[in-house]
Structure formats: structure tokens, C-alpha cells
Amino acid sequence: MLKRRIIPCLDIKDGRTVKGVNFINLVDAGDPVELAKAYAGQGADELVFLDITATIENRKTLASLVERIASEINIPFTVGGGTDTIEDVAALLNAGADKVTVNSAAVKRPELISELAAQFGNQCIVIAIDTKFTDDEWIVFVNGGRTPTPLRTLSWAKRAEELGAGEILLTSMNNDGTKSGFSIDITNEVSTCQYSRYCFRWRRFDGAFQGGILQHRMQRGSGGKHFSLRGDRYKGSEKVSYEREYICTDVKPL
Amino acid sequence: MIAIIRYNAGNIKSVQNALTRLGYKSIITDDPKALNSADKVIFPGVGEASTAMQYLTKRGLDQTIRSLKQPVLGICLGLQLMCRFSEEADTECLGIFDTDVKLFPPVDKIPHMGWNNFLTMRGELFKGISPDDDVYYVHSYYAEISSSTSATCDYILPFSAAMNRENFYATQFHPEKSAEIGEKILRNFLEL
Numbered sequence: 039m040l041k042r043r044i045i046p047c048l049d050i051k052d053g054r055t056v057k058g059v060n061f062i063n064l065v066d067a068g069d070p071v072e073l074a075k076a077y078a079g080q081g082a083d084e085l086v087f088l089d090i091t092a093t094i095e096n097r098k099t100l101a102s103l104v105e106r107i108a109s110e111i112n113i114p115f116t117v118g119g120g121t122d123t124i125e126d127v128a129a130l131l132n133a134g135a136d137k138v139t140v141n142s143a144a145v146k147r148p149e150l151i152s153e154l155a156a157q158f159g160n161q162c163i164v165i166a167i168d169t170k171f172t173d174d175e176w177i178v179f180v181n182g183g184r185t186p187t188p189l190r191t192l193s194w195a196k197r198a199e200e201l202g203a204g205e206i207l208l209t210s211m212n213n214d215g216t217k218s219g220f221s222i223d224i225t226n227e228v229s230t231c232q233y234s235r236y237c238f239r240w241r242r243f244d245g246a247f248q249g250g251i252l253q254h255r256m257q258r259g260s261g262g263k264h265f266s267l268r269g270d271r272y273k274g275s276e277k278v279s280y281e282r283e284y285i286c287t288d289v290k291p292l
Numbered sequence: 293m294i295a296i297i298r299y300n301a302g303n304i305k306s307v308q309n310a311l312t313r314l315g316y317k318s319i320i321t322d323d324p325k326a327l328n329s330a331d332k333v334i335f336p337g338v339g340e341a342s343t344a345m346q347y348l349t350k351r352g353l354d355q356t357i358r359s360l361k362q363p364v365l366g367i368c369l370g371l372q373l374m375c376r377f378s379e380e381a382d383t384e385c386l387g388i389f390d391t392d393v394k395l396f397p398p399v400d401k402i403p404h405m406g407w408n409n410f411l412t413m414r415g416e417l418f419k420g421i422s423p424d425d426d427v428y429y430v431h432s433y434y435a436e437i438s439s440s441t442s443a444t445c446d447y448i449l450p451f452s453a454a455m456n457r458e459n460f461y462a463t464q465f466h467p468e469k470s471a472e473i474g475e476k477i478l479r480n481f482l483e484l
């Protein structure tokens with residue numbers, strides 16, 4: 039039986055992990071390699087690293103960070119941020135990433151998805167979509183959530199799938215970093231596309247995509263996943279610690 | 293010394309990283325002499341069957357691999373290339389295992405990607421492993437169950453999760469990406 043996945047996601051800026059709320063107010067959250075090791079040790083199924091600054095200089099830093107992660111951890115991981123050419127993707131895969139995310143560049147030139155899928159196989163091409171509920175509709179944003187596009191999220195996800203995206207990594211900008219859970223409505227809509235896999239938690243999704251700095255422990259096995267999330271929430275500058283227990287019993291075959 | 297076969301497939305560095313973490317020295321090589329003299333050979337791979345086979349055949353590595361006498365471990369595409377024939381671009385493969393490789397029927401999401409447990413298992417590779425243990429898969433094609441099948445997994449239909457014939461071993465899953473269970477399986481191979 040194929041299992042649901044728990045996937046911690048680390049936002050990277052200048053080689054450090056950062057944590058924001060609704061994509062702003064970033065605070066330092068530690069060394070990505072140390073965090074990656076901790077997550078892998080606690081039973082995470084995969085990891086995602088997104089370089090949210092994504093300039094040309096940072097891309098080289100990112101490749102060397104990927105090499106460090108690849109040598110330390112024993113689970114699959116996805117890397118992205120500013121990846122807009124076949125060469126960018128090849129560099130990250132060669133450095134040891136299992137999958138690469140593409141976001142703004144695919145919106146700008148959707149054929150890029152087909153080109154990447156043909157070159158590397160669709161299993162390693164993840165299309166990242168940042169979405170925000172705007173004027174009664176879920177709209178796609180690019181450039182790290184700074185620029186709205188005319189694209190509706192559901193139709194863009196379907197198009198990306200048709201072009202060869204192996205997975206879709208959907209982030210709700212309304213919910214990001216607010217500790218209020220996932221946007222179930224848009225995630226549910228997107229996950230009705232037939233073949234792609236989506237990095238989200240809840241009934242019909244294949245994976246949980248957990249951002250932020252959380253410490254969790256999980257057990258792999260046939261009976262489901264039991265895990266707890268502990269972390270620090272920021273209220274302005276005041277830090278509030280919290281802990282929640284989850285039992286994920288939704289492990290029916292996909 | 294462990295030799296990892298160098299060819300035009302991805303994911304080779306991940307295998308070397310996993311061996312290093314387990315404390316084993318390895319080389320990545322396509323030199324038949326180095327492959328023949330290695331204690332163990334790993335035949336990894338993520339990629340497409342026909343281009344991989346063309347690459348191997350052009351360099352005579354197909355003959356080298358078939359004639360290896362020490363323990364050999366194929367991983368993912370490596371397992372598929374060790375079978376007779378693959379539906380992926382209708383490719384004649386190495387014929388080490390007496391079975392064919394087919395595309396999953398499109399009744400569920402393809403590729404089969406993620407963590408899955410075993411239906412059955414036997415042999416040295418699975419010493420200390422339970423059928424409830426999960427390992428990591430990424431594949432759209434599968435090897436049909438045959439007399440060489442040493443473990444099975446169920447996704448859409450039961451298929452060969454691992455194979456073994458004489459000194460040839462292979463896994464459809466990625467032990468190098470399967471956390472501590474994968475490390476146990478790799479260690480079992482390395483200690484053969």
C-alpha cells in the first residue's frame with residue numbers, strides 16, 4: 039500500500055533556513071543541513087528546499103548546499119528557486135537533488151515543462167504554484183509571491199500536468215506561515231486532476247507539505263502515522279511555543 | 293572495493309553517498325577491468341531504457357555486466373535493464389532475469405512514487421526486514437513476477453520489488469533513498 043507522505047519544506051535565503059508569515063517578515067531558523075538531518079532522523083518521507091532569494095550568485099551557493107544535503111541525508115529531496123533553464127535543473131540534479139521545482143519560469147514559458155520532462159523524466163519535475171485568494175478566485179502569483187498573474191490556479195495546474203509536470207507543489211499565500219493549516223478548498227480542487235501528485239495533507243492528497251520549523255516524530259509502518267508538531271509561533275516579536283499531536287489514520291490505498 | 297557502473301543514467305552520486313555513509317569506499321567507473329576486479333558491483337539508474345542500453349552496448353558494458361561473477365546489485369532502471377525486454381521504447385535488455393518489463397496500466401497515478409511496503413520477500417537481502425517496512429519507489433514500468441522474483445510489492449498490480457538469480461541481485465525501489473530500512477538492505481548486500 040502506497041503511503042501518504044510527510045514533507046517538511048525549508049525556505050532558504052543566503053544559505054540559511056528562514057521562516058516567514060504570508061511570505062514576509064522572514065526570521066532566521068538555522069542551518070539547512072542540520073535541520074534536514076533532524077527531519078530525516080525523525081521520519082520525514084521527503085524534504086523540499088526552496089531558495090526564496092534566487093539570484094544568479096545564490097544559485098551557485100544553492101548547488102553547493104545541495105551537495106552537502108545529498109551527502110548527509112538518506113531520503114529523497116526536491117530543490118528549487120530561480121530555476122529557469124534546462125542547465126539550472128541539470129546543475130541541481132547533478133549536485134544530488136532528486137527533483138527540481140520550477141515556478142515563475144514555467145508561467146512565463148509553459149513549454150519549458152515539456153522540455154524538462156523530456157530531458158529528465160516527469161518524475162523529477164515539480165511545478166511549484168504560489169496562489170492567493172483574490173477577488174473571489176484563486177490566482178497564481180510569481181516572483182516569490184510578489185506579482186499576480188491572470189492565471190487561475192486550477193487551470194494552470196491542469197495545464198502543467200498536461201505538459202508533463204510529475205508533481206505539483208501548491209502553496210496558499212493566505213495560509214503560509216500562519217499555522218492555520220492548509221487551504222483545503224483549493225487543494226481539493228487541484229487534487230482532482232488525474233495523474234499528478236500533490237504535496238499536501240488531508241484526505242485526497244498524497245503528501246503533507248509542512249513548512250516552518252517544526253519538530254516532529256513519526257513512525258513508518260502499516261498502522262498509519264502518529265506525529266507531533268512542536269514549534270515557535272511569532273506574535274509580532276513575541277515568541278510563543280506550541281505543541282500539537284496528530285494521528286493520521288487516513289492511509290487508505292491511493 | 294565497490295564499483296558503481298558509470299553510464300548515462302542519473303542518481304549515481306546518491307548511491308555513492310549512501311555507501312560512504314555506511315563506511316564503504318567506492319569508485320564510479322565504466323572500465324571493464326575495474327568492474328571485473330571489484331568485490332561488489334552496483335548497477336544504479338534513473339532514466340530511459342533504450343538510451344541506457346545503447347550506451348552500454350556501444351561500450352561493450354552489456355557483455356561485461358552479464359559475465360560478472362561477484363555479487364551485483366541493480367537498482368531501479370538497473371533492475372529493469374537486467375530483465376529480457378522492456379516495453380519502454382521496445383528495448384532488448386541484458387536477459388539476466390527471465391522476465392519482461394511493462395508499463396503500469398493507466399488506472400492510477402503513474403509513476404508509482406513514494407513509500408510502499410512488501411507483499412512477500414525472501415533471501416539474504418531482506419535479512420532483518422519485515423513486510424511492513426516501507427521503501428521508496430519512483431517508476432512507471434515494472435518487472436513481471438517470475439522465478440527470479442525475491443520480493444513483491446503491490447501498486448495497481450503485484451510486481452517484482454526485488455529479484456535474484458545466482459550472483460545477480462536487484463531492487464525496483466531505491467535503497468539509497470529509503471532511510472534506515474534502505475541502509476539495512478544495502479548493508480545486507482555489502483556483507484554478502
